[in-house]
Amino acid sequence: MYNETVMKEFASPQNVGAMPDANGVGQAGNESCGDVMKIYIKVVDDVIVETSFLTFGCAAAIATSSMATTMIKGKTIAEALKLTNKQVVKKLDGLPAQKIHCSVMAEEAVQAAINDYKSKVKKSN
Amino acid sequence: MNKSNQQKLQRVYLDHSATTPLDPTVLATMLPYFGDTFGNADSVHYFGRQAAAAVDTARRTIASLIGAKHSEIFFTSGGTEANNWVIKRVPYAKQDKGNHIIVAAIEHPSIISATKQMEDDGYKVTYVPVDSKGIVDPDTIQKAITDKTVLISVMLANNEIGSIQPVAEIAKIAKKHGIAMHSDAIQAIGSVEVNVGKLGVDFLTLSAHKIYGPKGIGCLYIRGGQKIGKFIVGGHQERTYRGGTTNVPGIVGFAKALEIAVRDMEKNSTKLAELRDYFVSEILKRIEHITYNGHPTKRLPHNTNFTFDFVEGESLIMSLDLDGIACSSGSACSSGSLTPSHVILAIGVPEEKAQGSIRFSLGKSTTKTQLDYTIDKIVKRVDKLREMSPLFKQFTDGKKLI
Numbered sequence: 345m346y347n348e349t350v351m352k353e354f355a356s357p358q359n360v361g362a363m364p365d366a367n368g369v370g371q372a373g374n375e376s377c378g379d380v381m382k383i384y385i386k387v388v389d390d391v392i393v394e395t396s397f398l399t400f401g402c403a404a405a406i407a408t409s410s411m412a413t414t415m416i417k418g419k420t421i422a423e424a425l426k427l428t429n430k431q432v433v434k435k436l437d438g439l440p441a442q443k444i445h446c447s448v449m450a451e452e453a454v455q456a457a458i459n460d461y462k463s464k465v466k467k468s469n
Numbered sequence: 470m471n472k473s474n475q476q477k478l479q480r481v482y483l484d485h486s487a488t489t490p491l492d493p494t495v496l497a498t499m500l501p502y503f504g505d506t507f508g509n510a511d512s513v514h515y516f517g518r519q520a521a522a523a524v525d526t527a528r529r530t531i532a533s534l535i536g537a538k539h540s541e542i543f544f545t546s547g548g549t550e551a552n553n554w555v556i557k558r559v560p561y562a563k564q565d566k567g568n569h570i571i572v573a574a575i576e577h578p579s580i581i582s583a584t585k586q587m588e589d590d591g592y593k594v595t596y597v598p599v600d601s602k603g604i605v606d607p608d609t610i611q612k613a614i615t616d617k618t619v620l621i622s623v624m625l626a627n628n629e630i631g632s633i634q635p636v637a638e639i640a641k642i643a644k645k646h647g648i649a650m651h652s653d654a655i656q657a658i659g660s661v662e663v664n665v666g667k668l669g670v671d672f673l674t675l676s677a678h679k680i681y682g683p684k685g686i687g688c689l690y691i692r693g694g695q696k697i698g699k700f701i702v703g704g705h706q707e708r709t710y711r712g713g714t715t716n717v718p719g720i721v722g723f724a725k726a727l728e729i730a731v732r733d734m735e736k737n738s739t740k741l742a743e744l745r746d747y748f749v750s751e752i753l754k755r756i757e758h759i760t761y762n763g764h765p766t767k768r769l770p771h772n773t774n775f776t777f778d779f780v781e782g783e784s785l786i787m788s789l790d791l792d793g794i795a796c797s798s799g800s801a802c803s804s805g806s807l808t809p810s811h812v813i814l815a816i817g818v819p820e821e822k823a824q825g826s827i828r829f830s831l832g833k834s835t836t837k838t839q840l841d842y843t844i845d846k847i848v849k850r851v852d853k854l855r856e857m858s859p860l861f862k863q864f865t866d867g868k869k870l871i
Binding site: 346351354355357360361362371378379380381382398399400401402403405406 | 779780781783784787788791809821824856857858859860861862
């Protein structure tokens with residue numbers, strides 16, 4: 345069902361854990377749909393310097409969380425906002441059709457985290 | 470993970486309710502029918518007669534092992550076909566009487582999917598609920614009966630949580646009302662006694678591959694005189710009731726597998742129940758926030774099913790797969806679907822928790838050493854996934870606040 349890249353990412357996920365000093369946190373999904381993805385980012389001078397995630401979900405959800413948080417690390421928030429689920433799927437060499445929604449969640453969680461950061465910056469200004 | 474690591478990986482198969490390995494004795498019994506004795510059982514010549522004789526012997530063996538007459542055994546391609554046959558063609562044969570079917574809410578997808586189709590075709594179906602331990606109350610069946618009810622189908626033992634159903638009691642109720650009674654005994658056979666006379670059923674489904682027999686063969690027991698329409702038609706096989714060239718090696722293997730399963734039932738069940746109880750007590754001792762699903766005693770000896778809070782089922786299955794352990798989220802037939810198990814929901818586990826339900830089903834070759842390895846890995850993997858779970862963090866953060 346899963347290809348080797350997905351299994352590798354799932355077996356040794358990167359960026360796992362909550363980030364106490366994050367300045368942007370985004371969540372996608374909900375308990376009843378079976379997946380909850382929470383992405384933490386730390387932004388310095390518009391650049392995402394650190395990322396992490398907490399995910400309750402299937403192997404694909406964990407693999408996409410790991411991959412998405414890796415992909416946006418070092419990017420400016422403008423660049424990271426352009427991250428699409430298709431890019432994450434491509435980087436994972438594909439996902440089974442019924443698991444594509446996991447990559448959509450990753451895209452949504454990244455955007456939510458960036459928007460959370462932006463709204464905080466706005467408030468403090 | 471490199472190749473040498475994978476080769477060293479210990480493999481522990483704990484998914485015997487999905488399928489079992491073929492018993493070597495069964496294979497040996499089958500092999501001649503893949504070789505020289507290859508004839509079509511319907512051919513009149515020597516080759517055909519040899520095949521027909523083997524099928525006849527197998528049919529008599531199977532019949533006698535479940536207390537049936539040989540003329541009451543109809544071979545099918547497996548349990549799914551036999552279940553579909555009953556659900557779709559018994560009501561058809563009894564359409565003068567009514568159009569209502571009663572099944573348990575925890576039936577296998579081969580029953581539930583068939584009843585859904587019947588609903589699409591205008592039939593009325595009642596899905597009788599179960600209690601929190603997964604057992605059907607015969608009284609609820611009694612209450613569901615209307616003057617239009619033509620068929621009741623309740624499995625003898627559930628495939629996900631192993632709960633054993635009071636089929637004999639339900640069959641008595643069915644008989645009193647003149648309603649046909651079917652039971653899917655696929656999971657039960659080999660673990661509990663299956664005797665069609667004692668159970669009082671009119672129809673019963675069996676499958677070979679759950680009892681160390683081959684895949685692709687099963688049967689439907691049809692009590693003499695019971696009405697059922699034909700499902701798969703073709704030639705004159707199975708007394709015209711089931712067309713298709715006879716699966717001779719499958720049938721021969723099925724009979725051998727059933728013979729062994731019934732012969733060794735008591736010995737295997739005792740051993741499996743001991744191992745199972747050890748496994749369950751260790752898991753419950755070592756892991757917090759966990760529910761053991763199903764009935765404590767009215768249960769198949771090799772079945773365990775747990776709900777691990779804050780952990781999603783598939784990710785645990787895939788994690789354990791990395792450790793060489795094979796288990797499942799209940800029904801292999803429904804994995805790949807995104808909805809939680811209808812059985813786990815039926816026993817009252819809330820939807821968000823139902824995602825974390827896992828079945829470990831033991832088998833003849835399961836050892837205590839394998840289980841100890843598995844227990845250790847489950848503890849570690851659950852810990853790791855909980856560390857990754859935002860729901861677990863929410864829970865522990867909440868606890869800290871209090």
